Amino acid sequence: MPVRVGLKVIEIWNDSMEKYVQNYEKEEAPQGQIVFYGPSYYTRWSTRWDHTPLREVLRGKSGAPCCVNRGFGSSCPEHQLYYYPRMIKPLAPSVLVYGSWGNSEAFGYSNEEAFELAQRVIVYALTDFPELKIYLSGAHPTRDMTDEQLKERLAYNELLREFAKNTPRCTFFDPLSYEPLHRKDIYVEDGVHYNQEGYDLYADFFKEVLKDELERF
Secondary structure, three states: OOOOOOOOEEHHHOEEHHHHHHHHHHOOOOOOOEEEEEOHHHHOOOHHHOOOOHHHHOEOOOOOEOEEEEEOOOOOHHHHHHHHHHHOHHHOOOEEEEEOOOOOHHHOOOHHHHHHHHHHHHHHHHHHOOOOEEEEEOOOOOOOOOHHHHHHHHHHHHHHHHHHHOOOOEEEEOHHHOHHHHOOOOEOOOOOOEOHHHHHHHHHHHHHHOHHHHOOO
């Protein structure tokens, strides 16, 4: 499969993957936590976008912070595979929340090709960390999603669902099935990314998805 996208710089969006990674590498992040890895729906869950950060919202049963945000906007599974050794491996996570859907089509990758690359991220992580649990996020709804877009997202979700069913330590979860995320008023102007109320609902969703994991912290 050919590489169809710039790995360090995305010229069409004037976005630097390398800059995201370098900034994360400057942070002192603890090991053994719940790490979120994926594109902009994780990236924007931060003060940079005037939202209450993921780490402050999703806390363990004790009230202690237990989540690390390693989202980098505009990324697709090709980027996520390339940067896995720097973004994820040093954190030695106990749980990886991995969102592979998003942006692939814009770079010319089919669902099947994106899924093949995402599988590599998953298998590398499971191999590197024998006790790791992985939660695989399905595709997200967007405000103006067409029937054709929904069909493509459901198809991608089925690939992930089947993979998780047959892979130890993997759990699939489906944002498309969470009705509050289909509200039209929880998005910013672009119709893709959440406003603060959207992120409040997103947090509620994850508190249920990760209920058993959050109990351990």
